[in-house]
Amino acid sequence: MRRIPSWIWPVLVALFILALSRVVKNEYYMFAGYVVLQYIVLASAWNILGGYSGYVNFGSAAFFGIGAYGAVVLDKLWQPPLVVAIVFGGIVASLVGLVTAYLTLRLRGVFFAIATLALAIVLQTLVMNWDFVGGPLGYYSVRPDSIAGFPSYVNYLFVIMLGLALIAVLVARAIELSFIGRGLAAIRDNELAAECCGVPTLRLKVFATMVSGGLMGMAGAPFPYYITYLDPNSAFSLAYGINSIAMPLIGGMTHWIGPVIGAVLLAVIQQVATVTISSELNLMIVGVLLISFITLAPNGIVGLFERYRQKRQRRLST
Amino acid sequence: MVTFNLLINAVVTGILLGGFYAAVTIGVTIAFGMLDIVNIAHPVFIIMGSFVAYIVNRHFGFDPILTVIVAAPLFFLLGIAIFRFYYAAFESSGKGSLRGLAFFFGIMFVIEVTLLLAFGVDYRLVQTSYIGPNIGFAHIDLPLRMVVPFVGSMALVSGLYIFFGHTFIGRAIMAVAQDEFALSLMAVDTVAVKQLAFGVAIATAGIAGGFLIVIQPVDPSLGREYIGRVFAICVLGGLGSITGTVIAALILGVVETITSTIFGPSWAPAVSFAALLLTLAIRPSGIMGR
Amino acid sequence: MTTQSPLLDAMSIRKRFGGFVALDAVDIAIRPGERVGLIGPNGSGKSTLVNCLSGAISSDTGTIRFDGRAIERLPAHQRTRLGIVRTFQIPLPFTSMTVIGNLTIPLRFAARHHAVGGTTNDVEQALLILEDVGLRDKAHEPSAGLTQVELRKLELARAVAARPKLLIADETMAGLSNSEVDEIILLLFKLNEQGIAIIMIEHIMRAVMAFSQRAIVLVAGKKIADDTTDVVINNAEVVRAYLGE
Numbered sequence: 001m002r003r004i005p006s007w008i009w010p011v012l013v014a015l016f017i018l019a020l021s022r023v024v025k026n027e028y029y030m031f032a033g034y035v036v037l038q039y040i041v042l043a044s045a046w047n048i049l050g051g052y053s054g055y056v057n058f059g060s061a062a063f064f065g066i067g068a069y070g071a072v073v074l075d076k077l078w079q080p081p082l083v084v085a086i087v088f089g090g091i092v093a094s095l096v097g098l099v100t101a102y103l104t105l106r107l108r109g110v111f112f113a114i115a116t117l118a119l120a121i122v123l124q125t126l127v128m129n130w131d132f133v134g135g136p137l138g139y140y141s142v143r144p145d146s147i148a149g150f151p152s153y154v155n156y157l158f159v160i161m162l163g164l165a166l167i168a169v170l171v172a173r174a175i176e177l178s179f180i181g182r183g184l185a186a187i188r189d190n191e192l193a194a195e196c197c198g199v200p201t202l203r204l205k206v207f208a209t210m211v212s213g214g215l216m217g218m219a220g221a222p223f224p225y226y227i228t229y230l231d232p233n234s235a236f237s238l239a240y241g242i243n244s245i246a247m248p249l250i251g252g253m254t255h256w257i258g259p260v261i262g263a264v265l266l267a268v269i270q271q272v273a274t275v276t277i278s279s280e281l282n283l284m285i286v287g288v289l290l291i292s293f294i295t296l297a298p299n300g301i302v303g304l305f306e307r308y309r310q311k312r313q314r315r316l317s318t
Numbered sequence: 319m320v321t322f323n324l325l326i327n328a329v330v331t332g333i334l335l336g337g338f339y340a341a342v343t344i345g346v347t348i349a350f351g352m353l354d355i356v357n358i359a360h361p362v363f364i365i366m367g368s369f370v371a372y373i374v375n376r377h378f379g380f381d382p383i384l385t386v387i388v389a390a391p392l393f394f395l396l397g398i399a400i401f402r403f404y405y406a407a408f409e410s411s412g413k414g415s416l417r418g419l420a421f422f423f424g425i426m427f428v429i430e431v432t433l434l435l436a437f438g439v440d441y442r443l444v445q446t447s448y449i450g451p452n453i454g455f456a457h458i459d460l461p462l463r464m465v466v467p468f469v470g471s472m473a474l475v476s477g478l479y480i481f482f483g484h485t486f487i488g489r490a491i492m493a494v495a496q497d498e499f500a501l502s503l504m505a506v507d508t509v510a511v512k513q514l515a516f517g518v519a520i521a522t523a524g525i526a527g528g529f530l531i532v533i534q535p536v537d538p539s540l541g542r543e544y545i546g547r548v549f550a551i552c553v554l555g556g557l558g559s560i561t562g563t564v565i566a567a568l569i570l571g572v573v574e575t576i577t578s579t580i581f582g583p584s585w586a587p588a589v590s591f592a593a594l595l596l597t598l599a600i601r602p603s604g605i606m607g608r
Numbered sequence: 609m610t611t612q613s614p615l616l617d618a619m620s621i622r623k624r625f626g627g628f629v630a631l632d633a634v635d636i637a638i639r640p641g642e643r644v645g646l647i648g649p650n651g652s653g654k655s656t657l658v659n660c661l662s663g664a665i666s667s668d669t670g671t672i673r674f675d676g677r678a679i680e681r682l683p684a685h686q687r688t689r690l691g692i693v694r695t696f697q698i699p700l701p702f703t704s705m706t707v708i709g710n711l712t713i714p715l716r717f718a719a720r721h722h723a724v725g726g727t728t729n730d731v732e733q734a735l736l737i738l739e740d741v742g743l744r745d746k747a748h749e750p751s752a753g754l755t756q757v758e759l760r761k762l763e764l765a766r767a768v769a770a771r772p773k774l775l776i777a778d779e780t781m782a783g784l785s786n787s788e789v790d791e792i793i794l795l796l797f798k799l800n801e802q803g804i805a806i807i808m809i810e811h812i813m814r815a816v817m818a819f820s821q822r823a824i825v826l827v828a829g830k831k832i833a834d835d836t837t838d839v840v841i842n843n844a845e846v847v848r849a850y851l852g853e
Contacts, residue, residue, distance in 0.1 A: 117545055118590065
C-alpha cells in the first residue's frame, strides 16, 4: 500500500472549509474567518524566514501594508481583478524584501531585525505623505455588491484568502522539506559552519526573505476590499508584527503546522476578545502568551506535543 | 520659503533635539552596544518614565525632571529584575538571539497596552515654569522646553562618560563588553556586572522619559516613533561608544529638524530609517567604530 | 598538469585588524595529497591564516590559487565546493539535527558540485563516512548529545562529506586524552590515504611530528620556517620562538 502524501491533508481541510463556506449563511463567520485565514498566511510566511533560519522579521506590517496599498494604487488606476492586485502586492513586497535583506543580512542578524522594525514605521510615513493614495485620510475602496459564482463579495474574499492560506502552507511545507529548508536549518544552528559546509547562506536568506515578504504582501492585497476603508494606521498596524511572531512561536517554529496552530488559536482568541472585551486587551493577551511561551515552552505547542509523545513511547517501551 | 534665518533656527533646534536624543539612546548604547542585549523595548521604558513624571506632576505639582531623577533607582531595580529574568530564561542557556528579541518585543507590547488601559489614548503633558517661555539672542529663539532637557541630557551623558571611563565599576562594564571570557577567567562575576549595566541602561530610560514629557505631550504608543531613531543613532554612533552616540544623536537631530523645515514634519520619521540603512550599507561599524 | 604543481598556492597574504598585523606577507603552498603541520605560538596568526584560506574572512592583499583557479575573492561556500574544507577548533555541529543529518548538509550543498560517488544517495554516502570515522552506531542520535571526542569526529566526518581535496584540521585534538589523540591521528592518516591533502594546525607537537611530512611555522604573523618536519624541529629560530628566551 502506498502512503498518502501528507500535502493532501491541508488540501482536504481547505476543500472542507470551502464546502462549509457554501453552506453557512451567517456572514459574520466569513468576516471573522477571513481574519483567521489572513493570519495563517502571515504566520506561515513569517516562519519561512524566522522559524526556519532564525532571522527575526519585526516588519510583517510593512510587507502586509505594501500589499494593501499596492492594491489601492491599482484600484485607482484601472481596477483590475483582485488576483492581479494580489500578484502585484506579492511582487512589490518581495522586492522590498530583497533590498532590505541584501543591505542588512550580510551583517549580524540583529541589524536585519532592527531594519525591519523601522521599515514598517518608515513605509507608514511614506504613505502618510502620499496624497495619491489618500495620505492620512485613507482610501475608500468601492467593492462590487456581488460577484458571479459567489453568494456575496465577503464570501468571495473569504475564498480568496482560503486559497492564499493554502498556498502559504504548501509553500512553507515544500521549503521545509526541500534542501532549501535543510540549508536554512543549518543557518539557524550555526551560520559559519553552514557556510563552510557549502551552504550559500546569503542567497538562501535573501530567498527566504523574498518568499516570506511576498506571501505577506499577497495577504495584504485583498485587505482594502475587506475593510473598505483603509488608512495608514490599519494597513501598517504593529498588531501584524507581533501576531506573526507570536503565532509561530506559540504554535512551534520547526514544523509547518506550528504557525497554523498558533494562528488559529491566537486569531480565534482575539476575535472572541474583540467582541466580548476590548481590542486593546487583544495585544495584551498576545504579549503575555508570547512571553510565557518563549520562556516556558520554547518549542511551542508542537514541541509540547512531541515531548508528550516521546515520554509515552518511553513509558511503553519499558 | 525657507529663509536663512529659518535654517539657522532649524540647526539650533536640531542640536537641542539631538542632545535629547543622546539621552534617549544612551541606554541602548549600553545594553545593545556593550552588553549585546537587543532591548527593543527601550523606548517603552522611556514612556514609562514620562508617565511617572506625569502622575507625580499632576498630583503633587513636582518638577518632572527632578521626579525622574528621584525615580531613577526604581528604574534601575526594574532593569535588574528584567535582566535576571532575561538571563535565566535565554542567555544562560545560550539560545539567546531569536527568543531574546521576541521576549523584548512581548515586553514592549505588554507595557504599552498596560499604559493604554490605565491612561487611555490621550496625550498627557506636564506643567512647569520652563514650558512656554523662550530665550532669544540675535535672530535665534530658543524654547526653554528644549533647552532644559538638552542641558539635562548633556549632564546625564557626561555623567555616564565619567562613570564608564573613570570608575572601577564602569571600567569593569567596558571590560566585559570587550572580552567577557577573559574577565571571567580573572574571577570577575561577569553576570553581576552585566546586570548592573542593564540596570543603569533602564535607569537612563526613566530619566529620558522626564525630558521627553517636557519637550512634547506623551501618549502610550509614542515609544514606537523612537524605536527606529534610537537604533539608528546607536548604530551610526558605532555601537557602544558614548562619544559616537552623542555625535550621531546631534547629526540625526539636525537632519530631522532641517527635513521638517523643508519638507514638513510628517517626513521626519523617515530620516532615521534612511540613516540606519545608509550606515549599514556604507559603514556598518559606525562613525566611531573600530 | 604535473604532480609538482601545487594544489593550493597562496602568496603574500596580509591581514590587519586595526593597527595589529595578524598576517604579514605569508606564502603557503600545498601539493596534492600532502600532509603539512602548521604550528606556532598562540596569537601567531594560524587561525587568521585558516580563516583567510577558507574564506571566513578575506585577506587584505595577496593571491590564493587553488587547483589553478584564483579564489581569493570567492565566498567561503564556493571555496568549500571547490574542495577547501575546514574544521573548527570548537566543534560547531548543527545541533537540531541528528549525526547523519549533519552530514547531509555538505553532501547536498558541496559534494554535489563535483559529482563524486556517482549515483549512490546521500544517506548511503553519509553512512559510509560515519563508518570510516567510527560514528556509524550514533548515526541517528541527536548531535547535541555527543561527547567531546565524538564531536571532533563528527566535525571531521562533516568536512569529509564535502569531498575535500584539501582538509584544514584546526586543532582537532585540543583537550583530548592521549589515546583519543592517537585515534584522531589514525583517522587523519586514513583520510590522507584517500588522496586528501591535509593541513594540521596543532599545539600537540607529538601529533605534528607523527603526522606531517612538512611543517610550517608562524610567529607573530610571519612565516619563519617551512621545511621537512625534522629539519624544522631542529631549527634554532623555531626553538627560540617556542621556548622563548
